[in-house]
Amino acid sequence: MTPLWAAGILVSGLSAGPSIAAMGTLQGDFTVNFRTGPIAPQLLPLGSRVPQVANLSDAQQEELDELLRQAQDRVSARDYAGAIALYQRAIRIDPNNARLYSGIGYLYVRQGQYQEAIEPYRQAIARDTNNIPFRYALAHAYVQLENYNQAIATYRAITEIQPNQADAYLGLGGVYITLENYDEALKAYEQLGRLLPNNPQVYGAMGSLYLIQKDYRAARDYFQRAIAIDRNRSELYVGLADAQLALNERDGAFRSLQEAVRINASDAEAQFLLAELYRERGNEDQAYRHYRLAVQADPTLLAAQAAVGAMHLAREEFVQAVLSYRRLTAALPNNAGAHYNLGLALWGQGLRNQAVDAVLRSRRLYEREGELAGVDRVDALLELWNVNLDDVGVAP
Numbered sequence: 001m002t003p004l005w006a007a008g009i010l011v012s013g014l015s016a017g018p019s020i021a022a023m024g025t026l027q028g029d030f031t032v033n034f035r036t037g038p039i040a041p042q043l044l045p046l047g048s049r050v051p052q053v054a055n056l057s058d059a060q061q062e063e064l065d066e067l068l069r070q071a072q073d074r075v076s077a078r079d080y081a082g083a084i085a086l087y088q089r090a091i092r093i094d095p096n097n098a099r100l101y102s103g104i105g106y107l108y109v110r111q112g113q114y115q116e117a118i119e120p121y122r123q124a125i126a127r128d129t130n131n132i133p134f135r136y137a138l139a140h141a142y143v144q145l146e147n148y149n150q151a152i153a154t155y156r157a158i159t160e161i162q163p164n165q166a167d168a169y170l171g172l173g174g175v176y177i178t179l180e181n182y183d184e185a186l187k188a189y190e191q192l193g194r195l196l197p198n199n200p201q202v203y204g205a206m207g208s209l210y211l212i213q214k215d216y217r218a219a220r221d222y223f224q225r226a227i228a229i230d231r232n233r234s235e236l237y238v239g240l241a242d243a244q245l246a247l248n249e250r251d252g253a254f255r256s257l258q259e260a261v262r263i264n265a266s267d268a269e270a271q272f273l274l275a276e277l278y279r280e281r282g283n284e285d286q287a288y289r290h291y292r293l294a295v296q297a298d299p300t301l302l303a304a305q306a307a308v309g310a311m312h313l314a315r316e317e318f319v320q321a322v323l324s325y326r327r328l329t330a331a332l333p334n335n336a337g338a339h340y341n342l343g344l345a346l347w348g349q350g351l352r353n354q355a356v357d358a359v360l361r362s363r364r365l366y367e368r369e370g371e372l373a374g375v376d377r378v379d380a381l382l383e384l385w386n387v388n389l390d391d392v393g394v395a396p
Helices: 058-076 080-093 098-110 114-127 132-144 148-161 166-178 182-195 200-212 216-229 234-246 250-263 268-280 284-297 302-314 318-331 336-348 352-369 372-384
Strands: none
Touching: 058 080, 080 098, 098 114, 098 132, 114 132, 132 148, 132 166, 148 166, 166 182, 166 200, 182 200, 200 216, 200 234, 216 234, 234 250, 234 268, 250 268, 268 284, 268 302, 284 302, 302 318, 302 336, 318 336, 336 352, 336 372, 352 372
8 A cells, every 4th residue: 555655756847957067167277167267366365465566664564564464364254344444544555556456356256245346356457457367356256247248358358468378268168158159159168279289178168068059979079088188077977978868878878977976976966867877777776875975965956855855755764855855945945846745754754734734835836836736636645644625724
């Protein structure tokens, strides 16, 4: 006989989404996310002296150094507003010192105040026009603000000053991908390929671009070229597996994902996709293991949470199932299926009232979405649980 809790295990509307490789994040010589560009530069280390620009007296230099020491203390205490105020006082002593302006810009970035960071970085660049890190920081702020035209202009300015700046081409490619201007993204990566021939990061970037464009054969070829040069990057194997799955080369994808998790067991995307293939092959134990590893590596990977939650339910591991579905309902408060499954898990744990509340919330969401089949499913479950619909305020 089917246990009461097992009526209708489902979560609707969840999928893995684009893989990590498809999003274009590469690690290694270039620590760059195609969608964000290079990270902002760090502040000067505690106690370091900012290069003097003005002809300061000994007393002024001593005061400047003390202000910067205090600013670093404020940063350590996460008092960023206090640190900015100290940097502004330092600027009054040495108004043409570009590093002081960049310090203020960085502090705004630390707080996520990207608009406020723009002007300090512009002032820093005006005083030190050939400083490449300042321009990367400015581009980063523009990307965060989704001011992509200014980000493109900033990256291009970097390549004009120093044509060998690989990160700038990666940044350009990332912005163009965001804008879905794949031709320009390809041009940026081709320029990078000429700059760094036979570089696995470049081939990986090309593979990711072709994945997004759904040119899976080209993507597969570029990922294979990257792996032939460097066999120790899990994200390259995940990208290759994505392309192989799209080409229905499932055995090849399985081997690629096995290699990815061997290299990096914390690669959540690889663990999830490998679990999917194990499940497809009928190996439920290995699927369960890799779903759990995916969730451990990244609790925000919702498709993995949904899959492992369903398997917890099937195995009557109700405490773990409740944890999985609480994470899902927190992330997807309007997903009727997630609330339905949470109710199943709570019922299995013996928490009757909470279970009924969860499935009633699911029912309201199904009603709002016009999904009558979902409403009927909830009503049937409540009847199975011997819950009187009138008692819970549901009109028959």
